[in-house]
Amino acid sequence: MTLLSIRDLTVHHGQLRAVDGLSLDLAEGEVLAIIGANGAGKSTLLRALAGLNPPTSGSVHLKGRDITRFPAYMRVSEGIALVPEGRRLFSSLTVEENLLTGAYRRRPGPWSLARVYELFPWMADRRRQRAAQLSGGEQQSVAIGRALLSNPDLLLIDELSLGLAPVIVGRIYQVLPDIVATGATALIVEQDVSQALRVADRVHCLLEGRSVLHGRPQDLTAEQVEQAYFGIGAETAGKGRD
Amino acid sequence: MGWLNAVVQGLLLGGLYALFATGLSLMFGVMRIVNLAHGDLAVVASFLALALVSGTGLPLWVVLVVTVPLFAVLGYLTQRALLQRSLSAGPLATLLVTFGLSIVLQNVLLEIFSADTRTLDGGSFATGSFELNGTISVGYLSLTTFLLACLALTGIQLFLSRTGLGRMLRASSDDRETANLVGADSRHVYGIATAIAFATVALAGLMFAIRSSFDPAIGPSRLIFAFEAVVIGGLGSLWGTLLGGVVLGVTQSVGAQIDPALTLLAGHLVFLAVLAFRPQGLLAGRTT
Numbered sequence: 001m002t003l004l005s006i007r008d009l010t011v012h013h014g015q016l017r018a019v020d021g022l023s024l025d026l027a028e029g030e031v032l033a034i035i036g037a038n039g040a041g042k043s044t045l046l047r048a049l050a051g052l053n054p055p056t057s058g059s060v061h062l063k064g065r066d067i068t069r070f071p072a073y074m075r076v077s078e079g080i081a082l083v084p085e086g087r088r089l090f091s092s093l094t095v096e097e098n099l100l101t102g103a104y105r106r107r108p109g110p111w112s113l114a115r116v117y118e119l120f121p122w123m124a125d126r127r128r129q130r131a132a133q134l135s136g137g138e139q140q141s142v143a144i145g146r147a148l149l150s151n152p153d154l155l156l157i158d159e160l161s162l163g164l165a166p167v168i169v170g171r172i173y174q175v176l177p178d179i180v181a182t183g184a185t186a187l188i189v190e191q192d193v194s195q196a197l198r199v200a201d202r203v204h205c206l207l208e209g210r211s212v213l214h215g216r217p218q219d220l221t222a223e224q225v226e227q228a229y230f231g232i233g234a235e236t237a238g239k240g241r242d
Numbered sequence: 243m244g245w246l247n248a249v250v251q252g253l254l255l256g257g258l259y260a261l262f263a264t265g266l267s268l269m270f271g272v273m274r275i276v277n278l279a280h281g282d283l284a285v286v287a288s289f290l291a292l293a294l295v296s297g298t299g300l301p302l303w304v305v306l307v308v309t310v311p312l313f314a315v316l317g318y319l320t321q322r323a324l325l326q327r328s329l330s331a332g333p334l335a336t337l338l339v340t341f342g343l344s345i346v347l348q349n350v351l352l353e354i355f356s357a358d359t360r361t362l363d364g365g366s367f368a369t370g371s372f373e374l375n376g377t378i379s380v381g382y383l384s385l386t387t388f389l390l391a392c393l394a395l396t397g398i399q400l401f402l403s404r405t406g407l408g409r410m411l412r413a414s415s416d417d418r419e420t421a422n423l424v425g426a427d428s429r430h431v432y433g434i435a436t437a438i439a440f441a442t443v444a445l446a447g448l449m450f451a452i453r454s455s456f457d458p459a460i461g462p463s464r465l466i467f468a469f470e471a472v473v474i475g476g477l478g479s480l481w482g483t484l485l486g487g488v489v490l491g492v493t494q495s496v497g498a499q500i501d502p503a504l505t506l507l508a509g510h511l512v513f514l515a516v517l518a519f520r521p522q523g524l525l526a527g528r529t530t
Contacts, residue, residue, distance in 0.1 A: 050423060076425035084423060090416040101413050104406055105425035150425060
């Protein structure tokens with residue numbers, strides 16, 4: 001069943017048309033990765049889905065409901081949570097307080113503080129520390145835990161690997177199957193293409209705000225991805241199979 | 243009146259300054275609004291209480307119980323109807339709005355109550371005192387004010403640290419956009435912050451009114467005490483604000499002990515010294 005349906009979505013980032021007439025569908029329980037070079041519009045797309053950047057035109061439907069004009073806080077109640085680029089933890093709050101802010105809307109679902117501590121066992125011991133004292137990888141885990149506590153149907157993750165060592169990134173991505181197993185759907189934006197291809201069921205490659213290649217990772221060749229990523233040979237654009 | 247007595251009186255006065263400054267600190271901490279009408283709001287509360295007492299004949303404590311929640315509601319509405327609009331236009335717009343509000347309030351008070359200096363009669367409670375070991379005498383009013391201030395600050399601290407909404411207030415202060423992402427409606431969160439600020443300023447205004455005389459134009463000169471308490475204590479920390487208020491109160495009181503004309507000057511000098519040598523305040527921290 002379709003969870004998220006985006007139609008002809010155009011979003012401006014200042015003067016720039018960052019997302020340009022994009023359409024895509026996301027089925028329940030699936031992991032979709034969006035890849036693309038810097039400035040391809042990936043983060044703007046996620047911010048628009050979370051309600052931080054209002055779209056210029058087009059529509060976004062979640063479970064058949066039009067949420068195009070909903071502000072960010074209402075989308076949390078509807079079941080969307082964003083793990084923002086750069087983690088964005090509340091620096092004066094402790095680890096546990098940061099996690100609890102995610103539960104502010106009290107949306108019912110499988111995730112609780114105890115469940116998040118099960119997912120990241122180190123967190124329970126350090127719950128009274130200020131979030132600012134954690135390492136980058138630990139902060140990223142807290143940001144994911146915070147998003148999970150809102151019990152989202154759709155989890156948006158923006159640039160999880162940014163500024164982290166590959167081994168840490170791999171370790172964090174290991175929990176993604178557990179998260180999806182609880183019934184959440186994930187839309188991830190990732191600059192690390194090989195990482196994205198490894199964890200995703202489907203991939204969209206963005207170039208200048210448009211989807212130029214999409215398909216399942218095993219159906220795409222490295223050459224196709226490379227060409228779409230850098231925008232070489234526009235004739236291959238859109239040839240991927242869904 | 244010995245030196246020790248001066249310190250004790252200053253300490254008690256400091257509680258009132260802290261209570262008065264809390265709202266200013268909270269509004270700046272959460273919304274980055276510098277509320278220039280803060281002092282005038284306290285004066286409005288004073289006049290409202292005066293009108294209630296003389297108009298209805300209700301006892302003072304009932305007026306107090308009515309005025310404080312009324313101001314909380316007023317604060318919420320002011321935020322939603324007036325300040326929220328100006329927030330999107332940048333920090334200068336909010337500064338101008340609160341400055342305008344200050345002038346409007348002063349003139350409305352002048353229009354209704356005339357320029358006469360008034361006092362709120364607290365009866366024997368306001369003038370009574372008890373002796374501590376012969377040299378120190380503690381006024382019932384001063385002590386009550388101090389205890390109320392501590393109670394209010396503790397209550398706010400508990401609200402901020404223990405409740406989901408309080409946590410969201412602190413989160414909004416750290417990063418508004420991310421607070422929206424986890425489900426905070428900024429307008430509501432800001433409304434709550436302003437409601438708390440208005441309630442505390444009303445309580446402080448009533449205490450000032452029982453303690454000393456007031457007139458419609460006295461707001462801005464009261465406001466400076468709030469600014470000084472906040473800056474001395476350190477911005478964004480409730481306990482810092484209490485410390486700042488106490489330091490200011492003790493300095494003024496000890497200054498007055500040397501020479502009554504020194505009262506205000508001594509406070510201002512300590513304020514300037516803190517700005518010059520420890521601009522982050524005595525307790526630099528961010529708990530609000």
